[in-house]
Amino acid sequence: MSLTSLPPLPPDTQPEPISRSSRPSIRNLWATCRSWSSRILSLREDQLFMFLAVLIGIFSGLAVVCFRIAIEWVHLVSLGSSMFPPVPRVLIVPVGGGLIVALLVIYAFPAARGSGVNQTKAAVYISNGYIPFNTVIGKFVICALGIGTGQSLGPEDPSLQIGAGIASHLGRRLNLSQEKVRLIAPVGAAAGLAAAFNAPISSVIFVIEEVIGTWSAGVLGAIVLAAVSAVITMRVFMGSESLFRVPPVRVANAGELLAYVVLGVIGGGASLAFLKWLAYARPRIQQWPNWTRYLQPAAAGLVVGFIGIRFPQVMGAGYSVIDQALHGQFSWKLLLVLAALKIFATGISFLSGTPGGMFAPTLFIGAMLGGAVGSVEHHLFPSLTGTVGTYALVGMGVFFAGFLRTPITSVFMVIELTGSYTAILPIMIANLVAYFISRTYQKVPLFDFLARQDGFVLPSIEEQREQVPLTVEVAMKTDGSVVALPDELAADLARRAEEEKDALILVRMSPGQWLLLDRDELHRLAADGAMTTKAAEANPTGPLPILFRDQSLEDALHAVGDWPAVPVVSRADLSKLEGIVTLADILRAFRNASLE
Amino acid sequence: MASPTGIPSNAAGPGKYSREIVLLTTLLLLLVFVIFTAFAARMYHKQYHTLGDEWFARGDQDFHSGNAAAALSDYRNALLYSPGNANFQFHLAKALAATGRNEEARAYLVTLLSDSPGSGETNLELARIAAHGGPKMMPDALRYYHAAIYGVWDTDPIAMRWQVRKEFCEYLLDNNAMNQAEAEIIALADNTNPEDFAGQKTAGNLLLRARMWSRALQEFQTLLSHDPRDEDSLAGAATAAFQLAQYSQAEEYLQRLPREKLADPELARMHETARNVLFLNPFAPGLSTDEKAKRAAEAIAVAQARAGSCERQNSAASPQGALSTSPLASAMAKSSQNAADWTARNLRKYPERIEPAMSSVFEIEDAATGQCGEPQGADYALWLIGRSRAGDSK
Numbered sequence: 001m002s003l004t005s006l007p008p009l010p011p012d013t014q015p016e017p018i019s020r021s022s023r024p025s026i027r028n029l030w031a032t033c034r035s036w037s038s039r040i041l042s043l044r045e046d047q048l049f050m051f052l053a054v055l056i057g058i059f060s061g062l063a064v065v066c067f068r069i070a071i072e073w074v075h076l077v078s079l080g081s082s083m084f085p086p087v088p089r090v091l092i093v094p095v096g097g098g099l100i101v102a103l104l105v106i107y108a109f110p111a112a113r114g115s116g117v118n119q120t121k122a123a124v125y126i127s128n129g130y131i132p133f134n135t136v137i138g139k140f141v142i143c144a145l146g147i148g149t150g151q152s153l154g155p156e157d158p159s160l161q162i163g164a165g166i167a168s169h170l171g172r173r174l175n176l177s178q179e180k181v182r183l184i185a186p187v188g189a190a191a192g193l194a195a196a197f198n199a200p201i202s203s204v205i206f207v208i209e210e211v212i213g214t215w216s217a218g219v220l221g222a223i224v225l226a227a228v229s230a231v232i233t234m235r236v237f238m239g240s241e242s243l244f245r246v247p248p249v250r251v252a253n254a255g256e257l258l259a260y261v262v263l264g265v266i267g268g269g270a271s272l273a274f275l276k277w278l279a280y281a282r283p284r285i286q287q288w289p290n291w292t293r294y295l296q297p298a299a300a301g302l303v304v305g306f307i308g309i310r311f312p313q314v315m316g317a318g319y320s321v322i323d324q325a326l327h328g329q330f331s332w333k334l335l336l337v338l339a340a341l342k343i344f345a346t347g348i349s350f351l352s353g354t355p356g357g358m359f360a361p362t363l364f365i366g367a368m369l370g371g372a373v374g375s376v377e378h379h380l381f382p383s384l385t386g387t388v389g390t391y392a393l394v395g396m397g398v399f400f401a402g403f404l405r406t407p408i409t410s411v412f413m414v415i416e417l418t419g420s421y422t423a424i425l426p427i428m429i430a431n432l433v434a435y436f437i438s439r440t441y442q443k444v445p446l447f448d449f450l451a452r453q454d455g456f457v458l459p460s461i462e463e464q465r466e467q468v469p470l471t472v473e474v475a476m477k478t479d480g481s482v483v484a485l486p487d488e489l490a491a492d493l494a495r496r497a498e499e500e501k502d503a504l505i506l507v508r509m510s511p512g513q514w515l516l517l518d519r520d521e522l523h524r525l526a527a528d529g530a531m532t533t534k535a536a537e538a539n540p541t542g543p544l545p546i547l548f549r550d551q552s553l554e555d556a557l558h559a560v561g562d563w564p565a566v567p568v569v570s571r572a573d574l575s576k577l578e579g580i581v582t583l584a585d586i587l588r589a590f591r592n593a594s595l596e
Numbered sequence: 597m598a599s600p601t602g603i604p605s606n607a608a609g610p611g612k613y614s615r616e617i618v619l620l621t622t623l624l625l626l627l628v629f630v631i632f633t634a635f636a637a638r639m640y641h642k643q644y645h646t647l648g649d650e651w652f653a654r655g656d657q658d659f660h661s662g663n664a665a666a667a668l669s670d671y672r673n674a675l676l677y678s679p680g681n682a683n684f685q686f687h688l689a690k691a692l693a694a695t696g697r698n699e700e701a702r703a704y705l706v707t708l709l710s711d712s713p714g715s716g717e718t719n720l721e722l723a724r725i726a727a728h729g730g731p732k733m734m735p736d737a738l739r740y741y742h743a744a745i746y747g748v749w750d751t752d753p754i755a756m757r758w759q760v761r762k763e764f765c766e767y768l769l770d771n772n773a774m775n776q777a778e779a780e781i782i783a784l785a786d787n788t789n790p791e792d793f794a795g796q797k798t799a800g801n802l803l804l805r806a807r808m809w810s811r812a813l814q815e816f817q818t819l820l821s822h823d824p825r826d827e828d829s830l831a832g833a834a835t836a837a838f839q840l841a842q843y844s845q846a847e848e849y850l851q852r853l854p855r856e857k858l859a860d861p862e863l864a865r866m867h868e869t870a871r872n873v874l875f876l877n878p879f880a881p882g883l884s885t886d887e888k889a890k891r892a893a894e895a896i897a898v899a900q901a902r903a904g905s906c907e908r909q910n911s912a913a914s915p916q917g918a919l920s921t922s923p924l925a926s927a928m929a930k931s932s933q934n935a936a937d938w939t940a941r942n943l944r945k946y947p948e949r950i951e952p953a954m955s956s957v958f959e960i961e962d963a964a965t966g967q968c969g970e971p972q973g974a975d976y977a978l979w980l981i982g983r984s985r986a987g988d989s990k
Contacts, residue, residue: 033620034620037615037616037620038616040619055622055626058626058630059626059629062629062630062633065636065637066632066636069636069637069640072640076643076647081647081651081673081676082651082669083669083672083673083676084669170622173618173622174622175615237633237634237637238637241680245679245680247707247710320675320679323679327704327707328707329700329703329704330700331699388703
């Protein structure tokens with residue numbers, strides 16, 4: 001059939017002639033966008049919060065990608081592309097970088113000081129989640145300059161603060177409620193850290209473990225969403241490879257775990273020494289005259305440069321060096337030297353006031369130490385099957401647990417980096433040993449003592465975590481009550497009550513339903529000669545709230561209210577009375593606990 | 597005191613734009629940010645790729661010019677920009693091994709091997725490192741060489757496997773693992789392309805080193821059938837024939853060699869010995885009785901001279917009693933007793949005496965060798981004839 005012989009289209013399917021007015025115009029597009037925007041904004045605030053979490057995740061991911069590129073770019077421009085740059089460069093570049101960093105921190109971005117973790121925590125607890133956007137820019141520029149020119153610091157903690165700052169800015173611009181603005185900073189923090197680490201689970205756990213301190217369902221979903229969005233964004237632009245190529249991990253038998261315990265002890269000791277040094281030196285350096293602040297980062301750069309002449313591995317974040325250690329490519333002597341020098345260089349860089357993170361150096365030191373311990377153990381006991389790389393990997397977690405004191409994050413981080421649960425036992429054992437040593441001999445964790453040295457007190461998540469909550473069991477009395485059934489005669493009950501002078505009279509109506517009978521009312525009924533009146537008819541009050549022995553005293557306080565006492569019953573049998581608790585009992589328990 | 601974030605605690609306040617505008621602007625900014633990041637990331641990857649390739653090329657250049665230490669540093673730099681690049685890692689491992697840092701090289705190679713266990717290249721490098729580790733590492737070397745031979749090769753796998761097997765055979769011969777070497781050399785010879793004359797020559801030389809004379813002779817004869825004037829093949833065939841006591845054949849091959857080639861001390865000695873054997877051997881086929889008797893008499897004279905010289909040599913160092921009871925003395929005594937019967941004339945007359953006369957000669961030469969060391973010249977020829985006769989009689 002030829003084209004000309006086709007039948008005409010029915011009138012309603014004829015295409016409309018294209019008119020100027022029906023073309024999509026910018027105005028229409030704008031109107032459509034505004035309409036979509038209104039629809040999004042008309043979501044309930046918790047739904048909007050989730051939407052924003054994704055947006056924050058993408059923004060943070062992009063920012064971290066740019067941050068990483070900026071660090072590399074500064075490094076290439078300043079130190080060149082060789083692993084062993086020429087000596088004059090190694091000395092001049094960190095010093096020059098340090099001078100610029102000092103000027104920027106003092107004059108342009110004073111809020112960009114520090115690693116970023118405490119600053120984010122402070123934003124949550126002190127400033128209602130407010131982080132000025134200027135800080136984000138400052139952190140980005142200064143850290144890129146500092147780390148790129150060789151200061152021994154890492155980009156993860158600054159990424160955390162950059163994410164938090166972006167989130168805070170977005171939340172404020174969208175006029176979220178103050179509560180949501182306060183909660184949104186940790187969401188951004190998790191996103192920033194997740195993108196920097198390429199590890200969403202450990203980032204979420206770190207933010208919960210260190211920044212917020214509680215597993216709040218309200219914010220958990222948003223944190224996870226943001227972290228996942230950030231990691232996806234990061235992977236789109238930088239590839240899906242994890243930070244380190246992890247060799248196969250093998251633990252042949254349980255006896256080998258002893259070797260990891262030794263690693264835990266050594267790692268715990270080293271992290272403790274590092275903590276003690278920082279805690280000792282920082283307040284003293286802070287007391288130096290103000291003019292020295294201009295020179296401190298440059299002086300630190302000079303020290304790091306001197307180390308870098310012979311051991312350039314110590315300069316910068318050192319991811320590639322960790323990667324090499326994981327593949328057993330260094331001798332134990334070199335590993336040990338690198339671990340010691342990195343502790344020194346990182347301490348100097350951090351104490352100088354150069355903004356930058358402690359995560360990457362922590363992993364670096366841990367990997368070197370672990371590798372060294374593993375090599376020596378292998379030399380002494382050739383039958384050990386774990387590779388040097390396995391020890392380096394476990395060492396990363398050990399030092400992380402001992403130094404940053406986030407035991408759960410340390411375990412998950414290593415698992416996430418390896419993508420395997422094979423090493424879970426050695427990691428858990430060694431991390432716990434290191435954590436225990438550090439906790440025993442350095443009571444205040446790193447971030448807490450840094451905050452206190454800066455003159456503000458942030459809630460110590462470690463203290464919160466280790467506090468044993470007071471329970472009803474501590475305050476309840478197992479005697480002092482008379483339990484009556486509803487059909488028990490008031491006269492009999494009065495007789496029983498006479499035997500226990502101060503006891504409360506409780507009437508058990510049904511399982512879980514308890515009433516309180518007034519002793520005077522019972523006596524009045526008995527005196528009136530109402531011989532057939534039953535307990536249930538004696539005007540008991542209630543129902544009383546019930547408590548269980550494992551509930552917290554805060555719950556008990558809420559429950560007691562104006563009641564003279566509240567029954568404590570068994571969870572297995574609500575009709576079984578285990579005791580009673582009064583307001584006075586609760587207050588006494590609190591007082592005793594505080595005295596202890 | 598100011599808060600650590602640098603702002604008052606209640607700084608959050610309402611913005612001056614409507615929320616719709618803020619959200620739309622945010623989404624627009626996100627788009628711009630995505631485009632910018634994509635551009636930056638693209639440049640970053642491109643630069644990294646370029647830097648990695650540049651350092652690798654520099655490393656290759658250094659390595660091939662014999663500067664393994666510089667190549668090592670270059671390869672390390674290349675790996676900075678492409679840490680997972682297996683090719684870079686492999687070359688770094690080779691440079692490490694070349695600079696004697698075998699343990700580090702091994703660590704890289706083992707990692708590579710865990711990613712591709714069948715890699716011929718990686719197994720070969722590991723085998724070489726193990727081979728440098730001495731006898732203690734021999735089991736590792738055997739394992740890696742075998743894995744390399746049967747491994748995956750990207751380019752020209754047949755030639756590569758042949759080369760690896762050749763290297764393996766040399767390693768086994770160097771370490772006196774003769775049984776394993778024999779099997780591998782036979783496999784190498786069998787897997788050599790008949791058109792590959794250089795390969796066949798190599799196989800023949802390895803067969804010579806493994807003392808597989810017949811197989812070596814066969815190999816060189818095949819080669820000579822293609823090129824009868826090939827000097828290496830002639831030398832190889834001559835050696836094999838000589839060791840098989842086929843002296844006339846050996847002499848024939850040696851005769852075909854140019855004079856310059858025969859200047860080689862080993863070949864020259866072989867040539868002289870072969871000629872002596874051919875001139876002195878009374879058992880050579882086709883000889884007349886006169887000639888046999890003449891050669892036998894000559895052999896007796898040579899042996900007695902050797903015995904006399906040996907006795908003189910030893911008499912200075914040893915007590916008289918010891919000499920008189922030595923095997924040489926008893927062999928000499930037996931020869932002296934029959935001296936009259938074993939003259940040229942009597943041997944010609946009684947050819948059946950040639951056999952016992954020569955037996956006495958061989959006995960003297962054996963005893964002299966035991967007492968005074970390896971014989972030279974005509975004595976060596978007689979000693980060889982004796983050994984050859986002993987082998988035949990067995």
